[in-house]
Amino acid sequence: MADFLLQPLSEDFFLRALAGVLLAGSACACLGVYVVLRRMAFVSTALTHSILPGVVAAVMLGVSPYLGALGAALLTAGGAAWLASRREVSEDSAIGVMLSVMLAAGVALMMQTGAWRDFGGLLFGSVVSIGPEDLAAIGATSVVLLLSLRALHKELELASFDPEYAALLGARPALLRAALLVLVALGAVSCVRLLGALLTTALLVMPAATGVLLGRSVAGAMGWAVACAAGGGAAGLLLSYHVDASVPSGAGIVLGCAVPYLAARLIVRRA
């Protein structure tokens, strides 16, 4: 039993993967609480999927894939906001259009490069192959995210709960929404190496959905969400370490986070 835990912990690549998952998982869990409470799961899915062309283009141009991912996510957020600025266009369909366009552009770019080296890693992440410089990027993004959420906590909470009162006080709910989209783009960037373009949305939505079921305040929900992301992420990593090739680490993390969500869903009875 001790070996079950100690053996992976003695390997550098596993420790780096664990640190990455704990850092990005905590930041995305806290951010995700707002994503879930404001029903922004679709837009966050769009932002995380749309980093695909950004990463491919960055690798082709020889710049940092993190910058490419951030640029693509911000382009999607800005594009959707611009498309939806006419009253005839619903925000929902604007996001749907941007999501499809960016995914298609990503696939087209990947085909341009001929044989893409790490197709699976780009789509589903390859957490066990992250290096020290990846860990530094993940850590920096996570710290920026957590500090921003802390600095804007009371404003984001009020604007999510009662946007009209926030507007009345002069707390600019539209500006806060835009700030939140930028933070979601940062969150997507922090997870891109861990979970890839297609699975990143899981870390934004699943732990936070668990936290919202269990918490009695926004801060409480964030606490539960972090616990769920850390526990689920670590369990998922261990699972994929021990059963090796049959469960990729990204999939293991997502499945690990699903367990506490299902448990919370079964236990909690709302008044």
Place this chain on the structure above:
Amino acid sequence: MNAAGRWIGQLSGMALRLLPTLPYARPAPEDSAAPVVEARELGASARPGSPAAFSGVSFTVRRGTRVALTGPNGSGKSTLLRVLAGLAPATRGEIAVLGARPRTGRPKVAFLSQRPDFTAPFPMSLRRLVRTGTYAHHGWFEECHHGDEAVDRALAMMGLSELAERQVHTLSGGQLQRALLARAAVQGAELLLLDEPYAALDDASRSLVDAHLFSPDAAFTVLMATHETTGLPRFNQVLELGRDGLSVRDGKEAHGG
């Protein structure tokens, strides 16, 4: 977990103190001798681009008075209140609220909309909701560090002390309405703009709300949209919005006529 939460809160609070505090409100020259509301030939529409909800409306609300705003559905009562709160623009005419053009970010103006909808589950206690009223006196990046006594007083005044830890989405319509009035009291508003505050209230809630709004030593001014007819003599003034504009009457006359 609570201890860990407090520890994280304290640690990150230290980082937070490095940021400058920016008030939400932009300072405006306020004239304390001016009437609370002064409208001349005012017009506005419910949504940008839609036809005018009302136009050519002129009235004055004096400090410390209780004013009823009546009229049939669709006569523009809600739009008028939103204009005064700074949430909707006036399309024509002149308007001054507490001596300045209406805009958001003024702690002295409180607004309660007609059907506040907080039925979706949101992890927030009633006490926390009332406490958001103190944000008017805080600023961006600032921790909420004062106002506990004011929150307790307001909860007690509205008979909500025992419900303070209840989650907001489990409250009834009347309890929620009282909570929002408690928040306006915590905010310390001088002008209360209320859109049909009695709509969801039973008799017990109603008498609590009345005791607060019509208290003889209250320093605030009340302008409320209402459909009631029997209670009108309590008001100093009744503004009736109709198809041909606004008629202004004394509360007692309005009851008789």
